[in-house]
Amino acid sequence: MIELPAAAPVDVIVTDARATDIACFPRPDQYRDLVRAFHDDGFELCVDVCAVDYLEHPGRELPEGVTPTRFEVVTNLLSMSRRQRVRIRVQAGDEQPEVDSLFSIYPGSEAMEREAFDLFGVVFTGHPDLTRILMPEDWEGHPLRKDYSVGRVPVQFKEAPGPR
């Protein structure tokens, strides 16, 4: 268990996750300040930003005081000097998920936030170029959402013999 940096917002909920990293559960309005505090406290690397859609999940374990929402944005930070990881899970909202972009703190989160936007439709406020990154520009919907149906394209074989 590590202590939150002194500059972090006061009422952020912290738990021990499995293994060696801790998890923080800030409210969306605390998210950016918390990440900024971690950044100034020696967490040099923003390893990963991804989103999870908890629509069909039977109920996840969350510490008291955290209101679960459908979308959750998970940010992994790494401190090289302390060899410590911290995972920040922010409840992003139900219908219109929206959190602050980390771009001005970690420019390296740019592509990862675009990916989360592309595949989940999470809007990152303050992101400089929030466009689709993996899917085609004109794609409709966000494929990794749980209510996005997995379509099938029938395979057509040219001049295939008919059913016998």
Added chain:
Amino acid sequence: MSDPTVRVAERPDLLTAETSEGAQELLARTATAPSELGREVGSVLRLEGHGFDPTDVDIERRDDETMILNMGPSHPSTHGVLRIMIELDGEFILRAKPVIGYLHTGMEKTGEELSYVQGGVNVTRMDYLSPVINELSFSMAVEKLLDLEVPERAVWIRMMMSELNRISSHLVWMATNGMDVGSTTMMIFGFRERELILAFFEKTAGLRMNLNYVRPGGVAADLPDGWQDDVTVICDTIEERSYEYDQLLTGQPIFRERMVGVAPITAEEALALSVTGPLLRSTGVAWDLRRTMPYLAYDEVDFDVIVGTYGDNFDRYAVRLNEIRESVRIVRQCIDRMPAGDYRSQDPKVTPPPRARIGESMEALIHHFKLFTEGFRVPAGEVYSAVESPRGELGCYLVSDGGPKPYRLHVRGPSFVNLQAVPLLMRGGSMSDAITVISTVDPIMGEVDR
């Protein structure tokens, strides 16, 4: 009067109508706000507050002085389907913007449809040059959720196979990088040596690539008889040959001309862009998960973390070449110290029974059937596990809802993140340097697009 819908040279809008990527496209200067240009438009590089000066960009330049060039997605030196839009002034690059997604096959979505038993087959295809390490990252995440102990021998087999895989991946890098700078000899050499390793993989796992060898609970099969001799031959050959590469490339004037001092990156820039792996180590940051956050048994073997000084192309080359030798060192220690015992966990809920048992034991038959139809259930929770792949930190974020399939499988691909450094590295360089930049960043498109 010609038909207005026919595509002719006078109507460039029609010619390009179906090639547009919309907002992903690099726009002309006239179509871009000055503030956006000041942050180096469209490129991923906007390093405010990280030592990048926005006024450094010449925003007054007129459109007719520059040219926007599209490189890829099908270009021999982009190592797959990477497309890069480049703004050129003569031969020098002003802006660059990678456009990706051409190989996106929704592997994370597929991962939610496959059980944990099948999951390895999916993740192994992401970074197709280091399949073992992909499987390892996935398996370790599953084992963390299961709280499953892996037998000692399996740990060492995994470590040996990972290092062999790292060697083969770096060999392909040496080969393709050699190819990109015009050394076809190096290309033949690299693939020739890699063949030794792939042959050993085939002997062990049955497949040359995409092995599905590392599985939750251990590995798929024990090492074949006489593996010590095979691996010793591989080690001896590759170690010796690595000095040949040294002779062939390191001092060669043409090679040095293309590599030394070209496309440097500082440690601050690399960290700000979340870059990991050889790219980060070439800037002098000794960050290697095998050493700094040891997994498997890396804390029990001797090896050095190779770092560079200047973060240029040559340092990236030198780091990879020396990492081959360090990996050989680790593999040699694995040969000497390989413990005896099980090669997979004996937990019947996770590990299928041996084939021979199925005919004689009812329980074995049931377990076998259940494992391969339904899979095993993993306690609800979420976990992140990271390993050092040849390209950087390969992370696997797994969310389980208690069922036999991952609720969410996210792979943090090092190539995907490292690609963000490309605009920075290309900036100000010439077109021919751009080729070496793509090469030394070493993106594997299967992993970038997933």
